[in-house]
Amino acid sequence: GNSVTQMEGPVTLSEEAFLTINCTYTATGYPSLFWYVQYPGEGLQLLLKATKADDKGSNKGFEATYRKETTSFHLEKGSVQVSDSAVYFCALITGNQFYFGTGTSLTVIP
Amino acid sequence: ETGVTQTPRHLVMGMTNKKSLKCEQHLGHNAMYWYKQSAKKPLELMFVYSLEERVENNSVPSRFSPECPNSSHLFLHLHTLQPEDSALYLCASSQGYYGPSYEQYFGPGTRLTVT
Numbered sequence: 001g002n003s004v005t006q007m008e009g010p011v012t013l014s015e016e017a018f019l020t021i022n023c024t025y026t027a028t029g030y031p032s033l034f035w036y037v038q039y040p041g042e043g044l045q046l047l048l049k050a051t052k053a054d055d056k057g058s059n060k061g062f063e064a065t066y067r068k069e070t071t072s073f074h075l076e077k078g079s080v081q082v083s084d085s086a087v088y089f090c091a092l093i094t095g096n097q098f099y100f101g102t103g104t105s106l107t108v109i110p
Numbered sequence: 111e112t113g114v115t116q117t118p119r120h121l122v123m124g125m126t127n128k129k130s131l132k133c134e135q136h137l138g139h140n141a142m143y144w145y146k147q148s149a150k151k152p153l154e155l156m157f158v159y160s161l162e163e164r165v166e167n168n169s170v171p172s173r174f175s176p177e178c179p180n181s182s183h184l185f186l187h188l189h190t191l192q193p194e195d196s197a198l199y200l201c202a203s204s205q206g207y208y209g210p211s212y213e214q215y216f217g218p219g220t221r222l223t224v225t
Contacts, residue, residue, distance in 0.1 A: 034213055043114075043200050043216035051211055089153070096165075096208040100153045 002027045006090045006101035013080055013108050021075040021104045023064075023090035031094040033057075033066050033073040038087045038103070047075075047088070080108045112136055114217035116201050122223045125191055131220045133184040133201030141207040142184040143214060144176060145200040153200075159184060160207035191224045198222070 007022040025031065032051040036044040048057030053068035062077045073090060085108050090101040114135045123129050135142060144156040158166035159178040173195075175187040184201055198221050202214040 032211060032213070036216075041218075043116075043218045044202075046213055046215065049213055093212065098155070098214060102152045 002031070002092065002094055002097060002099050004090050004092055004099050004101040006088075006104055008104070009087075010105040010107060013106070015082055015108055015110050016079045017108075019075070019077040019080045019084075019106070021088055021090075021106070023073045023075065023101060025071050025073065025090075025092050025099075027071075027092055027094050027099075029094050031092040033064070034091040034093070035062070035064055035073070035075050036089040036091060036100075038089065040086070044089060080106070082108045082110055084108050114201055114203055114215055116199075116217035116220050118220060119218065120221045120223075122225060123188070123191065124225055125193075127191075128187070128189040130188065131186040131199055131201075131222075133186075133217055135182055135184075135201075135203040135215070135217075137203055137205075137215060139203040139205050139215070140181055141204045141212070142178060142181075143202040143204075144184065144186055145202065147198040147200055147219070149197075157186075158207065165207060188222075191222075193224050196222055196224045 003026045034049045035047040037047045038044045048059040050057040050066035056065045064075045087103045087105045089103045117132045141160045146154040156170045157176040162178050177185040198219045200219045201217040204212040204214045206212045
């Protein structure tokens with residue numbers, strides 16, 4: 001079946017550190033892949049997306065590349081800020097089905 | 111208003127109360143969703159409406175009753191809830207219900223506490 005697996009949290013980093021949050025997926029067909037971010041007390045916001053293999057999604061300094069060969073869509077940022085503290089969700093859509101990962105909590109300390 | 115709005119943002123209700131959650135999308139989308147987000151659990155899809163017709167109902171107890179009077183509005187009617195129903199209820203919308211580019215846009219959620 002279809003599923004999304006992302007790394008367990010919580011993740012704690014110092015400001016300006018490099019961030020990687022791993023996400024792998026299992027899907028039939030050709031899914032589109034997404035990263036969502038949820039700040040405290042808010043709903044999920046779309047952070048970036050990629051709709052086909054080798055596409056790179058980017059936004060606010062975050063990047064993720066759709067890797068079909070490794071079925072991965074890892075989220076990266078070169079230098080995190082305190083304001084990036086949030087929960088990050090990897091997700092995929094295939095057909096009419098949306099699948100979310102369990103979320104990875106990130107805390108950035110000054 | 112822009113995007114997806116939800117009211118109320120916080121709700122405390124007793125187990126014998128009846129209340130409703132409201133969601134409104136200002137994006138011209140044709141599909142709307144209710145999700146339940148509980149602490150330390152994956153996001154749970156509850157209901158999906160496409161063009162005002164319910165297309166998914168994922169084994170949700172009958173004490174939750176959705177209503178979609180038009181493509182911009184979605185309600186979740188609540189009655190005789192249990193304490194384990196306490197959670198963040200998220201509404202989302204998407205341009206369509208089928209297709210690889212139909213990402214979902216979420217509202218801020220209603221934090222529900224059942225006492």
